[in-house]
Amino acid sequence: MPYPRTTRSLTLLLLMVAVALNLRPILTSIGPLLEDIRHSTGIGYQQAALLTALPVLCMGLVPLLQPWLRRWVSERNALLGGLGAIALACTWRLYLDSSTALIASAVVAGLGVAFVQALMPGLVNRWFAQRLAMAMGIYSAALMSGGGLAAVLGSRVAEGFSRWQAGLGIWLVPALLALLFCLIVRPRLEAASGRGGVSGHFFGSRRAWLLAIYFGLINGGYTSMVAWLPAYYQQIGGSAHGGGGLVGLMTIFQVLGALGLPLLLRGVSDRRPGLWLALATQLAGFVGLLLAPTLSAGLWVALIGFGLGACFSLSLTLTIEHLKSPAAGSLAAFVQGIGFIITGIVPYLAGWLRDITGDFQASWLLLTLTVLLMLLVTWRFAPDGYAEAMAGPSPGVPDGAVR
Structure with a gap:
């Protein structure tokens, strides 16, 4: 018997949250345990950056292949397979003891996250x-909450079991719960579209490329903070728990930004004021880390977190609103694809700067300059220019996907 509309909407909302909670622990559980992992495996900072960079690069490559993959892989199989890959990687992490295996598990988990994450904006657009x-905003908040829980609890779980592997592998549990929930709810998802021609890519669209680069750079601060904030905090005299606590604090303010700013601006169709406020808040936090890193680390991290949370939510909404059609999901996949490749490169560059300079100040300077640049680029996204920016069909690209 079909669910009543209200019950069905609530069920889909809960499913969205359950799935989103699994999309960041593979990244955020690493940082607080990094020194233990380095001591045990001998992995260096640049290699350790791969534990964040490779999953994020997977999150970029898979959405770019989505127009081709969807000919053979249905939404249902992609969702279940992605959650299964996350669970498999977490199970593997319970037993591995080498840097090579750890990096390989990061790729498996990253592929799982990538398949799920590529689907979610389109599903959210369709369901709500x-x-x-x-x-x-709720999707973004749930995604960030999962990352924050992993950062705060991972080191405590590892300490309780006296093994850093437990702090990484425990995230098998929410992955299995989300997988079970998806099997029970059986949401209406599209089947694979057959072996027809490739469609739905945006490689010929200048606006799609601008949105993708914008998304990648304004979210590069998140992967950098997740990768290096705990190590930075230990470098200035803090503990592993304290570093994980800072990531947890950042997550609280990310959730506030992801939920609060869209709510505050719910009657405003122009996303630029919200993005300017979010970027300015990030800027204040990174300047604080640069000029007074030990004065009030919690304040700087809170400001950065609020800005990052609002930027993620608003930039995805901005992307989807460029096309009022089913093609919006494909555009979001393209933007996430290119964007996450850029987002994955940023923490690697930050780790390289840390290696050659001996501290993280150069890394924070890089992120500060990036935020300044994106403040200027935001001027381009006036809502009355969406249609013109996306107009003009081109061979091999669907209508509304070019320019």
Whole structure:
């Protein structure tokens, strides 16, 4: 018997949250345990950066292949397979003891996250079309909450079991719960579209490329903070628990930013004021880390977290609103694809700067300059220019996907 509309919407909302909670622990559980991992495996800082960079690069490559993959892989199989890959990687991490295996597990987990994450904006748009900004805020908040829980609890779980592997592998549990929930709910998902021609890519669209680069750079601060904030805190005299606590604090303010700013601006169709405020808040935090890193680390991290949370939510909403059609999901996949490749490169560059300079100040300077640049680029996204920016069909690209 079909669910009543309200019950069905609530069920889909809970499913969205359950899935989103699994999309960041593979990244955020590493940082607080990094020194233990380095001591045990001998992995260096640049190699350790791969534990964040490689999954994020997977999150970029898979969405770019989505127009081709969807000919053979249905949404249902991609969702279940992605959650299964996350669970498999976490299980492997319970037993591995080498840097090579750890990096390989990061790739497996990253592929799982990539398949799920590529689907979610399109599904959110389809399931909650009338409340897109709020639904995207809840999705973003759940995604960030999962990352924050992993950062705060991972080191405590590892300490309780006297093994850093336990702090990484425990995230098998929420992955299995989300997988079970998906099997029970059986949401209406599209089947694979057959072996027809490739469609739905945006490689010929200048606006799609601008949105992708924008998304990648304004979210590069997140992967950098997740990768290096705990190590930075230990470098200035803090503990592993304290570093994980800072990531947890950042997550609280990310959730506030992801939910609060869309709610505050719910009657405003122009996303630029929200993005300017979010970027300015990030800028204040990174300047604080540069000029007074030991004065009030919690304040700087809170400001950065609020800005990052709002930027993620608003930038995805901005992307989807460029196309009022089913193609919006494909555009979001393209933007995430290119964007996450850029987002994955940023923490690697930050780790390289840490290696050659001996501290993280050069890394924070890089992120500060990036935020300044994105403040200027935000001017381009006036809502009355969406249609013109996306207009003009081109061979091999769907209508509304070019320029």
